[in-house]
Structures are given as structure tokens and as C-alpha cells.
Amino acid sequence: MLNIRKSGLQTAVQDLGRTGFQRYGVIASGVMDPFAHRIANLLAGNAETSPTLEIALSGPVIEFEADHFIAICGGDLSPSLDGEPLAMWRGHFVRKGSILSFGEPKRGARSYLAVAGSFDVPPVMNSHSTYLRAGIGGFQGRALKNGDSLKTLPISPARLNALKNQNAQTPDWLIPPARYHEQPIVRMMPGRQYALFNEASRLRIFEETFTVSANSDRMGYRLEGPELALEKQEELISEAVAFGSVQVPADGNPIVLLADRQTTGGYPKIGQVASVDLPLISQLKPGESLKFRHISADDAQQLYIEQEQQIRQLKIAIQMKREEWT
């Protein structure tokens, strides 16, 4: 059990999203940074699909009511355990009564806390993700509040011990290089309606710098930069959008659709962010900026396949390490 002494800005249970219900208009939800979420789970000995806590900008204060094994990945929000800085991208054994807290957001905007055994919350429509706007899923359909008790599923002392022993040996190469830059280059495919934009817009989107507006959330990041416009104004027929679709409403400011995006949209899509680069956007804070660089759908798929292979290798390496201790 985890006692939430202070909830932080927005701390909520998420997993890889609610798949299969988008045709009924039910949004996917899920983590903003799937890579960090998956690695945190692997380090904590969980399935990649297990729920983690998504922690945004200003983190919570959490008391552990029992011995646990945890991992924190993603943006660096200065985590510490009982006042001592806690290394990210590796597993840690935490004793009963320990206090996890967070400080200044150093780099990135979201951290993922995985706890071995994972959280005991009921699935809604096959997912543990919190769908904040509809008030369903995760922990009582909402972000955590001060005083909440978040249950974890039981884990055997033998398993906990194996995780703990393996932890002492966590090799450096398990820690991925710093992924989150302050002004990332984000690879983007031309969107379904790219050709409908005027020539200046088609050039600017790949050349100029865009800044994340304060008016940004898990649904989408509104970007400020050069104004984008269609060759001629027209109403479009609504169609499906995806994680990373870049749509442009009539006011000319692009919106990158993220985890809590709608299932369909009627605004023209100038681009589609390559899946492997989505965390670069999700980890930006309002006021930070980015640039887009062109990539083809084929190349984006190749990058996706390569990243999946890397994650699979990491998974095998962690499992081998663990087997030495069991």
C-alpha cells in the first residue's frame, strides 16, 4: 500500500491505453511517454502493460506501508527517498515507512513510478488508465488526492528478495542516455491534409521553431509559431486522428494531439509525429520549444521496429540478470 501524503500537481494511474473502444468514441488515454512507462515496469519486474503512476511537473509525497521494489523513469523531477536523491532508470528496494518525494522539475515534465506487483485498481474497458474527463478507470476515475491509499498487488518475499539482490547489480548500460532535450528535433510525417496547406505553411512547419503554449494538457499541446493556413478555407469531413496527429484549427496555431486526444477530428492535419519521437513532445513543459523534421511513413515504421527490438533486448537482459538470483 502507498499512502499519498501529498498528491502533487497531477498524479494519476495510467497504462498503455484503452484499446478497442475508439470506434465508440472512447479515447485511448494512457501514458504520455510510453517508453519511460515500459522501462519503469521492466525494471520493477512487471509486465510492460502494468499500470504505473504518471507524475506531472510537481510530484507527490508518498509513504510506503510495506517493503517494496520500485523504479522511476521519464522526466527528471528530482525524486528523493527519505531525503536522499534517488537515481532514475534503475530499480530500488524501499523499506516500509520510507518516504518518496519530488523536487524541482530538472528536465522533462513527466515521471513514471512503477511498483513491483503493480497497483490494485479495477480495469474499466480492459484498461487501468485514468480517463479524467469521463471520470472512469485508474484510481476511482480521477487523479490522486492528499490522503488517498493506493493498494498494490501482493508480491512474495522470495520474489521481492530476488528483485532486491538483482538491484544491487543494476548495470549502467540499463540506463538509457538522456532522452529529453530542451529544444528537440521531432520527426514528423506529412499529415493526411498536408497538400491542402498553402506553400508558405508547408515550408514553415519543417523550418521554424514552435513553442508549447500554457494552454496545453494531456489532450494536446497547442503550439505557437508562424501562422499556418490552408490554400483555401474549407470545412472537412471528420475522420480518425492518432497519438501525435498535428491538426491546425482556423486560428492557424497547430495542436499536437496526445494521450487524451479525441478519437476523430474535423481540423486539417498538417503532420503526424513519428511514434518513437512522441516522448520528446510529451516531456516538454509550457514555454519550451521544438522543431519538426520530415520523415516518411516507411522510415518511421522502421524506427519503430528498431526501438521495439531494443526494448526486447533490454527485457531479456533484465530477465537474465534476475534469473541469476532466483
Next chain:
Amino acid sequence: MEFTFSPLSEQALVIETGTIINKESEQAVRKLSSLLEKQKPDWLVEFIPAFTTVTVFYDPCQIRQAEVEQELRLLAAHLDDVEAPTPRQIEIPVCYGGDFGPDLSFVAEHNGLTEEEVIEIHTSGIYSVHMIGFAPGFPFIGGMSEKIAAPRRKSPRLRIPERTVGIAGMQTGVYPIETPGGWQLIGRTPLRLFVPEQDIPSLLRAGDEIRFTQIDEAEYREQEAKRDAEHS
């Protein structure tokens, strides 16, 4: 029928069944959806049907986009063997104007009508549900008179209360949950359109036939109270 295929992303392909919304393009969307539901190819993650498109999400580690296209072309060749289901008929009570419909006056003004005339035109039509999307259980409803058409707002509203009825261009619809959006808002219904506790979490489905009826605020409150009592 000629379908076109184009990528939405490196893990999604869009099948376009036509460039305008009509019976033919919509029937094709419904038939493709029911075929995908039946066949469930192992590379299929999920699909999102819309007015004139079906977007197919696939596992990029299992199959290349060109192969997905080939498989879907094969599927499309069998559309004539599929039967579309018979439409259901559903009534949606609406309390128009006031706080529930702050843009009713804009829609009236934009079309040179009184607010009462807008309501009369909105309640006299028989509508069909083209698609569910944008928000959970959100119906895109066709068949609205062009006399009450109104453009989307230039910048979307950040918060629209749940169950609000709106107009965008030639379309009318109902917001099932609180959400941002660019539609012009004309009223509110006491009906729940998103029902997460049910297997199919949407009250409405593509193909349904709909009528709007006008209720006053007292009736609205009564129906809302009754609904809450049933739900709890």
C-alpha cells in the same frame, strides 16, 4: 466501388470510401467495419469508422503498410456479400437556449431567423447517425436543414458541459461528456449518451435514426432527476 488508401501514421492506414457523405460511402464504411469485426486479422489493433473513412490501426512489428493495404483491398472486394443492419429509432429530448444553448442566438442571427424558428427547424427533421467519434458516445448526426447551418467557432471552447446539443457547419450533435470543442451550442438533453458500465458504451450507433423533441427546463430537471435515480 473505387476506394483510396493513404497513411495516417506509421501504424495506421485510412481507407476512403468516397469524397462526399452519401448512402454509398456510408454503407461501404459500415460493411467494412462489420467485416473487420468478423475477421479480426491478427495484425489488427483496432479500427475507427467515420463518415467516409475507416482508419485501420495495425501492429507495425507484424506487418508493413503496403501489405495492410493489400489485405484490405481483398476485404473490400467482398463488400457486396455483406448486409447492413436495420436502423433503430431513438428520440432525444432537448431543452433549447438559455444557459444550455448560449449560441442559439448566433445560429438564429447567422441564418436570419428567430430562436423559435431555429428550434422548430431542429425538431422537425428525421436525422441519421453517421458515425460515433470525437468523444465517447458522441454522434455525428446528418439530415439537418441547411437553414440552421452555422460555421464552427474560430477557436474551440475549452469547456463544454456534458449532454450539450450543438451545430457545426451542416452537422448537429450532442456532447456526451464535458470536453473542449468548436461547435455552436444550442441546448442540452437529460439523456446519457456515454454508458461506460455497458458492453457497448455508447447509447447511439452509426445508422440509428433520431428525432429531437423540445422540453422546457422543468421537464428537463424532472427527467434528469429520474435518470440519476435509475443510475444510482
